[in-house]
Amino acid sequence: MVSKNVSKATYTVPGLSLTDGHKVGELLQGRLHALNDLQLTLKHAHWNVVGRDFIGVHQMLDPQIELVRAMIDETAERMATLGISPNGLPGALVKFRSWDDYSLGRAGTAEHLAALDVVYDGLVSSQRDAISVAGDTDPVTEDMLIGHTAQLELFQWFMRAHLEDSDGQLHEPSKKSTDTKAGK
Numbered sequence: 001m002v003s004k005n006v007s008k009a010t011y012t013v014p015g016l017s018l019t020d021g022h023k024v025g026e027l028l029q030g031r032l033h034a035l036n037d038l039q040l041t042l043k044h045a046h047w048n049v050v051g052r053d054f055i056g057v058h059q060m061l062d063p064q065i066e067l068v069r070a071m072i073d074e075t076a077e078r079m080a081t082l083g084i085s086p087n088g089l090p091g092a093l094v095k096f097r098s099w100d101d102y103s104l105g106r107a108g109t110a111e112h113l114a115a116l117d118v119v120y121d122g123l124v125s126s127q128r129d130a131i132s133v134a135g136d137t138d139p140v141t142e143d144m145l146i147g148h149t150a151q152l153e154l155f156q157w158f159m160r161a162h163l164e165d166s167d168g169q170l171h172e173p174s175k176k177s178t179d180t181k182a183g184k
Contacts, residue, residue, distance in 0.1 A: 009083035016138060018083070024138045025084030031130055031145070032075045032086055033093045034123055039068040041102045041119060051108035053162065064155045071148045078144055113162045117170075120156035124149060 012021025046061040076086035099122060104115050127149040134142040163170050 007085045007087075009085075012083040013081060013138075013140070016082075020137045021082045022084055024134055024141050025079045025082035027130055027133055028075050028079045028082070028141065029084065029087065030096070031127070031148075032072060032079065032088060033096050034126060035068055035072045035075060035148075036088060036093055037097060037099075038119065038123055039065050039072065042068065042116070044102060045104070045112045045116060048104065048106045049109055049112045050106055051110075053109045057109045057113065057162070060158060064158075067151055067155075071151070074144060075148075078141060082138075082141075110163065113159045117156060117159045117163065120152060120159060124152050124156060127152060 008022055008025075010018070012018050012025075016024070042061050042065045046058055046065065049057050049061075072088070076088060079086040102115065102119065104112055107115075127145060131142055131145045131149065134145055160170060165171060
């Protein structure tokens with residue numbers, strides 16, 4: 001028997017129209033790609049960070065990676081609940097994304113933190129855009145996205161705390177290597 005590969009179910013959650021449920025599920029596909037990209041980028045930075053404050057930054061990234069992976073799972077499961085088949089395959093991520101790959105390899109802590117700050121800028125901005133769209137249709141998905149965004153903003157603050165002086169000014173080592181914004 002040959003099975004048919006279906007990306008949309010003939011149902012969604014009670015209280016939403018099929019069209020609205022699938023619209024929100026498709027919105028979440030972009031969030032899934034952005035979060036998958038983020039967890040890979042964070043792990044890459046974790047492996048490649050060197051120099052002063054290495055251990056603090058190295059150890060700071062692992063809990064972020066684990067929490068982002070939990071967000072990925074929650075996002076994919078919400079998509080399935082809404083009747084949309086989540087696609088977490090690398091080829092789909094690369095094809096879909098509108099942002100550049102993370103540009104740093106082996107680099108100092110300040111360089112990685114500045115680059116990750118830029119990644120978080122793009123991701124948090126795109127999360128907030130998704131919250132606006134979901135809020136018009138599905139408060140459950142909106143609530144999930146708000147929770148994720150709060151965590152992502154906290155993670156960005158962790159990055160910025162390393163780059164900030166006592167006057168609250170960010171001192172980023174170089175903008176040349178921080179032109180990557182995830183999730184746009």
